[in-house]
Amino acid sequence: MAPSGTPEPPTTALPGAERAVLRLARPYLSRLLGAGLLAAATEFAGLALMATATWLLMSAAGRPPLDRLTVAIVAVRALAVSRGVFRYTERLAGHDAVLRMITDVRARVFATLAARRETGRRTGDALSRLVSDVEAAQDLLLRVLVPGAAAALVSVLAVGVAALISPPAAGVLAIGLLVAGVALPALASRITRRAADEVAPLRGALAVDAVDLTHGAADLAAFGATGAALAAADERAGRLARLERRLAATGFAVDALGVLVAGLTAAAVVVVALRAEVGGVLVGVLAVGSLAAVEVALALVAAARQRTQLRAGLARVADLLTAPVPATPTDAPVPGTDGHDVRFSGVTVRYRAGAAPALAGFDLDLPAGLRVAVVGPSGAGKSTLAAVLTGAVRPGTGEVTAGGVPVSEIPAEHLPRVVGGLLAEAYVFHATVKENLLLGRPDATEADLVAATRAAGLLDWVHEQPDGWDTVVGEQGGQLSGGQRQRLALARALLAAPPVLVLDEPTEGLDPAAADAVLDSALAATPAGHSVLLISHRLSGLAGLDEIVVLEGGRIVQRGRHDELVARPGWYREQWLRQEAAERGYLAITP
């Protein structure tokens, strides 16, 4: 089994998450402020354009001398042009600042993820953090903060200008703006949060359904379960559609309320202005200006929705931004490429709080050049041991060192040159045989490729293929047999040839005779002075190893050479006799 789980980190609450993102925006604050002011100028120019045009039309109806209208005519043209210019420069300034900041955010997120060395099941999660969650940080600034601040500023300015014409009308406008800019955004935010809480899990479940239905299609068909699985996914999709329709309808209702608030505010402003005996033209200006101002304030509804939708992504990205930047000990000694002594001291790994430890206070010395096999019953902790040694899993307590340097301190880019190999469920890429192999050692020569594939027992097969080294192996090696896939992964590990080579079940999926031959040739191909940690459930072929360690429940229960262990009562001897008997076709005989 592939150990891959590390506990999910707690998520940061929203305001904290926003603060963490904004801290990284600090160096670009002046650009962002500029973008905010330009956004406000755009909105204000639009509002002023409406008001001036209204004044112009209503005044022109009285046929005044043209020179009384000249300023307004010029102002209308200037406002129309400047609005476009402001919008363009605002987009330039805003995107410039945000794209610069995003570069920093992405670098920080990447550094934290790389240093955590999260592997296995969490790769998809890591990818989504790097891409969509980081975009949430970008949207927070461009779609929430900048337009939100601009709308708030313009609303205040609109009330100020209206107060110059009629303070009571300005009061009514202020109330309308508060409803449009505070109450409706709060309502929209509540509805969106409910939507996210109810819709997100359903969408996630549907995504899982889609993956299960495609990847598991053959098995579902084999068990006659396709119809039931499709019906369950259909039912979930139907529930999601109903929920989304309901939420969309509520969202539209909020938008309709916004239009209603704009109309009611304008009407109330007209009534109050007339009562205050404001002149007819100015009443028109106030009415149209109020409509335009409420329209601007309604941008806060969209900003509130957006902010709520960004919540989960922001919280996840903030967890990485607020995590202490793991020290990359660039000046830490990096073990060379010769042999290394490996030492496990008191290593304990627990995947879940309260669960039995997968490794419990594990100690083992593996002097350079030693070849050790780790065996034991299923779930004994063998793959966990390999994962700790290769840095994929960090022990809760204790440490493992290679060449005297803790594995956790070796920079990720150096680690594969110190320790690596064939891990459980090795991944084979949708690429050619050669490309899959070169991943192990990009500068390998043809002779190296031949030697590694020969040792893994794959060379004849490569030669038989019409495309030879350029044979494409399909998604996850799907165009290979299980045994060929395993041999390819083994050849890649042998090609990489790190000083500490881990081989987790290298002969999995091979028949007994092939397994013995491949194991022998793989061990023979490992350079002298390099250590090997071989994890195996088969005990055949271990006679040539320097030591065999039997694990049970995360602890060493037996150790010694093959001959010694076979001679002593215990798990190893029992298992050896069973496997021997089974492989020879006899019934297991208990001594």
Ligand SMILES: Nc1ncnc2c1ncn2[C@@H]1O[C@H](COP(=O)(O)OP(=O)(O)OP(=O)(O)O)[C@@H](O)[C@H]1O
């Ligand atoms: N990602 C994980 N999350 C939770 N528990 C895990 C995880 N990986 C392993 N475990 C648990 O840790 C224990 C040791 O697992 P490990 O895979 O190391 O055993 P193993 O000896 O390699 O087993 P096998 O021979 O079946 O592959 C098991 O009890 C297993 O259930």
